[in-house]
Amino acid sequence: MRNPLADVTAPVLDDLIEDDYVRSLVVGVVGTLGALGLLGLLFPESIAGDLAGIVFSTGTAASTARLAAPIVLAGLGGIFAEKSGVINIGLEGLLIISAFASVYIASVVGIGNAILGVPAIWAGFLAGIVASTLLAGVFAVVCIEFKADQIIAGLAVWLIALGLAPFMSTVFFGGVNTPNLGASVGWRYSAVMVVVATAGSWWTLNHTAFGKHLRASGENPKALDTVGVSVSRVRYAGVLLSGVLSGVGGSALALSIGQFVGSGETMVQGKGFIAIVAYLFGNYNPLGTLGAGVLFAALDATQIRLQQLGYAVPDTLVQTIPYVVVIVVLALVGRTRIPAAAGEHYETEE
Amino acid sequence: MNPAVHLDGITKRFPGVVANDDVDLAIDRGSVHALLGENGAGKTTLMNVLYGLYRPTEGTVVVDGEPRSFASPRDAIDAGIGMIHQHFMLVDPMTVWENVVLGNEPRTWGGLRVDEAAAREAVVELSERYGFDVDPDARIEDVSVGVQQRVEILKALYRGAEVLIMDEPTAVLTPQEVEELYDVFEELTDQGKTIIFISHKLGEALSAADEITVLRDGVNVGTVAAEDVTREDLAEMMVGREVLMEPATTPREPGERVLEVTDLHVEDDRGVEAVSGISFELREGEVFGIAGVDGNGQLQLVEAITGMREPSAGSVEYLGESMAGATRREHIDRGMAFVPEDRHERGLVMSYDLVQNGILGSQHDPPFASGGRIDWDASAAHAESVIEAYDVRPPNADADAESFSGGNQQKFIVGREFERDPDLVVATHPTRGVDIGSTEFLHDRLLELRAEGRAILLVSSKLDEVQGLSDRLAVIHEGEFSGVVDPATVTEEEIGLLMAGETLDDGSVSGAAIHDAVDDGLGGGGLDGTGDGSVEAGEEGVDA
Numbered sequence: 086m087r088n089p090l091a092d093v094t095a096p097v098l099d100d101l102i103e104d105d106y107v108r109s110l111v112v113g114v115v116g117t118l119g120a121l122g123l124l125g126l127l128f129p130e131s132i133a134g135d136l137a138g139i140v141f142s143t144g145t146a147a148s149t150a151r152l153a154a155p156i157v158l159a160g161l162g163g164i165f166a167e168k169s170g171v172i173n174i175g176l177e178g179l180l181i182i183s184a185f186a187s188v189y190i191a192s193v194v195g196i197g198n199a200i201l202g203v204p205a206i207w208a209g210f211l212a213g214i215v216a217s218t219l220l221a222g223v224f225a226v227v228c229i230e231f232k233a234d235q236i237i238a239g240l241a242v243w244l245i246a247l248g249l250a251p252f253m254s255t256v257f258f259g260g261v262n263t264p265n266l267g268a269s270v271g272w273r274y275s276a277v278m279v280v281v282a283t284a285g286s287w288w289t290l291n292h293t294a295f296g297k298h299l300r301a302s303g304e305n306p307k308a309l310d311t312v313g314v315s316v317s318r319v320r321y322a323g324v325l326l327s328g329v330l331s332g333v334g335g336s337a338l339a340l341s342i343g344q345f346v347g348s349g350e351t352m353v354q355g356k357g358f359i360a361i362v363a364y365l366f367g368n369y370n371p372l373g374t375l376g377a378g379v380l381f382a383a384l385d386a387t388q389i390r391l392q393q394l395g396y397a398v399p400d401t402l403v404q405t406i407p408y409v410v411v412i413v414v415l416a417l418v419g420r421t422r423i424p425a426a427a428g429e430h431y432e433t434e435e
Numbered sequence: 436m437n438p439a440v441h442l443d444g445i446t447k448r449f450p451g452v453v454a455n456d457d458v459d460l461a462i463d464r465g466s467v468h469a470l471l472g473e474n475g476a477g478k479t480t481l482m483n484v485l486y487g488l489y490r491p492t493e494g495t496v497v498v499d500g501e502p503r504s505f506a507s508p509r510d511a512i513d514a515g516i517g518m519i520h521q522h523f524m525l526v527d528p529m530t531v532w533e534n535v536v537l538g539n540e541p542r543t544w545g546g547l548r549v550d551e552a553a554a555r556e557a558v559v560e561l562s563e564r565y566g567f568d569v570d571p572d573a574r575i576e577d578v579s580v581g582v583q584q585r586v587e588i589l590k591a592l593y594r595g596a597e598v599l600i601m602d603e604p605t606a607v608l609t610p611q612e613v614e615e616l617y618d619v620f621e622e623l624t625d626q627g628k629t630i631i632f633i634s635h636k637l638g639e640a641l642s643a644a645d646e647i648t649v650l651r652d653g654v655n656v657g658t659v660a661a662e663d664v665t666r667e668d669l670a671e672m673m674v675g676r677e678v679l680m681e682p683a684t685t686p687r688e689p690g691e692r693v694l695e696v697t698d699l700h701v702e703d704d705r706g707v708e709a710v711s712g713i714s715f716e717l718r719e720g721e722v723f724g725i726a727g728v729d730g731n732g733q734l735q736l737v738e739a740i741t742g743m744r745e746p747s748a749g750s751v752e753y754l755g756e757s758m759a760g761a762t763r764r765e766h767i768d769r770g771m772a773f774v775p776e777d778r779h780e781r782g783l784v785m786s787y788d789l790v791q792n793g794i795l796g797s798q799h800d801p802p803f804a805s806g807g808r809i810d811w812d813a814s815a816a817h818a819e820s821v822i823e824a825y826d827v828r829p830p831n832a833d834a835d836a837e838s839f840s841g842g843n844q845q846k847f848i849v850g851r852e853f854e855r856d857p858d859l860v861v862a863t864h865p866t867r868g869v870d871i872g873s874t875e876f877l878h879d880r881l882l883e884l885r886a887e888g889r890a891i892l893l894v895s896s897k898l899d900e901v902q903g904l905s906d907r908l909a910v911i912h913e914g915e916f917s918g919v920v921d922p923a924t925v926t927e928e929e930i931g932l933l934m935a936g937e938t939l940d941d942g943s944v945s946g947a948a949i950h951d952a953v954d955d956g957l958g959g960g961g962l963d964g965t966g967d968g969s970v971e972a973g974e975e976g977v978d979a
């Protein structure tokens with residue numbers, strides 16, 4: 086008799102292992118952490134010891150989860166948009182707008198109150214998702230209906246949010262930074278959302294008809310059109326999903342602290358762009374994106390802890406690591422395969 | 436019994452053009468019907484009407500005795516009509532079965548999950564029923580063009596197509612794959628399917644179809660049974676006048692050596708070797724033809740010769756001088772004309788008018804340039820002379836290149852290059868997309884250049900073209916010449932074998948055409964019967 090388990094596990098393993106590149110990414114991260122742990126155990130007094138202490142502490146895990154949530158979730162959203170053929174470089178803007186909207190609505194409802202049975206903080210969370218999805222919807226209409234250049238429109242999304250969120254904060258709270266809500270969403274929630282969203286995205290892309298249509302829409306939209314599936318609808322769905330996922334990420338980022346910080350590049354600080362890096366690094370695979378996002382977030386978290394311990398780590402240099410990585414990955418490794426029709430408008434005949 | 440499809444008085448007007456004019460057409464179930472005509476005759480428009488892409492201005496589509504009005508291809512598919520476009524509508528990185536079921540995926544888990552097992556099963560079952568040899572799990576980008584075409588057919592069958600429309604189905608196939616396609620036709624019609632294919636090739640209409648309908652200028656000129664007509668009849672129906680089928684070649688008198696290519700290796704954009712050690716020479720007054728399935732290194736070979744790509748090894752000598760390191764402009768200045776493969780990318784600037792396009796490549800030289808300025812009067816006169824001589828329509832030099840049809844763009848490019856007063860013409864697919872009447876003219880012009888003592892390197896995937904025009908014919912396969920043959924004596928089957936990378940049996944090919952270009956692999960293989968394999972190019976026509 087055939088092993089019934091083989092039928093279940095084999096395809097999953099195949100899909101995971103099929104992408105050599107993602108596998109080597111995972112092995113690399115795990116290997117580095119292992120080596121660091123070993124060095125830390127052998128030489129507890131050295132910098133390796135300090136590093137290991139940081140990397141394997143709960144505090145770092147918590148701050149990694151907090152920092153990783155917006156990167157991974159926006160990255161997953163970016164996969165859906167770009168697989169459908171719409172390059173969404175406005176992820177940063179979606180994170181900013183949802184970060185602000187979540188804190189604003191939570192404070193309007195008031196911590197301790199509830200609306201329709203939903204506690205204020207979670208009402209804020211949902212509001213962040215709605216705000217991000219609405220902005221993504223505008224972006225989708227501009228790109229799909231009016232055929233605007235996707236890169237320009239994406240930049241506009243970022244710049245609008247970058248201007249709008251601190252402005253509204255000033256209007257409602259009298260400063261670019263909102264007061265602290267005095268309540269927050271714990272990092273374990275962020276971690277769970279990241280894992281669930283990653284698994285869900287992976288399954289959707291690989292095993293649903295929608296996933297196949299997304300891929301066809303980004304690779305050869307005409308093929309999809311000629312079999313009677315509307316390319317526009319698939320692309321709208323892809324972009325709106327990027328809005329929903331980025332909204333979760335942005336809300337999680339702001340509500341994990343309980344405050345929106347709107348000075349400078351806002352509290353999002355380029356995480357939306359690092360999200361793009363993460364999914365490119367992850368080769369459009371949600372699991373790879375998770376790995377890359379967690380790696381970048383962990384680097385940032387470690388850097389912050391090292392500063393606190395008195396090591397003079399140049400934080401601006403550490404923050405450039407994701408960008409350096411993506412250039413190396415795109416230029417030297419060249420394994421990332423961009424959907425063939427990404428960035429191109431599609432118009433049905435007659 | 437009702438015909439499978441009846442097009443009743445179809446007229447389709449576009450602004451300013453009548454593409455189909457009151458076309459009547461009835462197609463029997465289980466038959467193969469060829470729709471023959473020149474470019475712009477309205478074949479594709481008519482089929483797009485049948486497939487629901489266009490709505491007819493007048494007339495009705497009757498499927499299986501029932502009048503239908505298709506708002507979209509979806510309706511046509513539901514009525515059992517499938518279309519296989521000339522450019523396949525497949526998603527390259529997806530597998531065969533994913534492509535076949537795309538848009539109609541069987542579902543499980545309450546519609547949430549694609550039922551992969553059922554989908555594969557359906558694809559396997561279909562391909563077995565029709566005798567297709569297709570691996571359902573192969574990725575489209577990894578399989579041959581012939582297999583891709585079968586995947587397209589499977590797609591239509593999976594959707595329940597009873598009538599299959601195929602647009603120029605043989606355009607991308609090797610002769611062997613064409614034979615296999617004909618077998619597929621037979622298998623399909625045996626099982627009651629009806630096939631309509633669009634073509635402008637007389638030969639394939641005659642050999643594959645039961646009935647042939649000829650369209651000219653949007654009008655149905657007539658429907659005939661394939662066994663009752665000859666090529667000449669069909670050509671006359673298509674063009675509306677008598678056509679000379681064979682270009683009139685005269686014995687050549689090769690002169691000085693113009694081009695010598697020695698052990699040339701060229702890499703493509705990805706750094707993969709596309710040309711692996713090709714050698715040949717070309718003399719004045721000679722046409723050297725290169726046949727082969729597209730993508731076997733022709734492009735890179737031609738690019739290396741014309742100075743657009745640096746070879747990784749080997750040499751190109753032109754008029755006795757090495758061309759190593761010479762820029763593209765130096766190639767042009769030394770009298771090398773080039774008809775590129777892709778007219779949009781390299782032949783024309785689409786947003787320029789024909790006056791500007793006409794001086795491309797000569798923009799530095801008198802009479803078009805003087806003292807750093809361009810002489811637009813001289814340029815316009817030049818463009819107009821090319822337009823007139825090469826019958827470019829509409830004859831408007833001030834119109835942008837993109838406003839012309841593909842065939843007319845091509846005529847203009849060929850005209851510009853041929854009139855450059857070249858010593859060497861490198862022509863890739865010079866008649867691609869050009870109708871029979873104009874093709875005949877371009878061929879004549881090419882032979883005139885040859886008679887004037889110019890050297891011509893002709894690359895084409897049209898077998899009758901390279902075979903009819905060349906003095907010597909090389910067949911390229913995976914970057915190597917799988918054979919250099921005498922086009923006068925070689926058969927189409929033999930060329931087909933060479934195109935597929937096979938070697939020929941001993942003695943099956945006349946040795947006259949072979950010279951030192953034959954690569955090692957072949958010299959030791961099938962072409963041994965050709966004597967020592969190094970007959971000089973000048974000694975033509977002597978059988979080994």
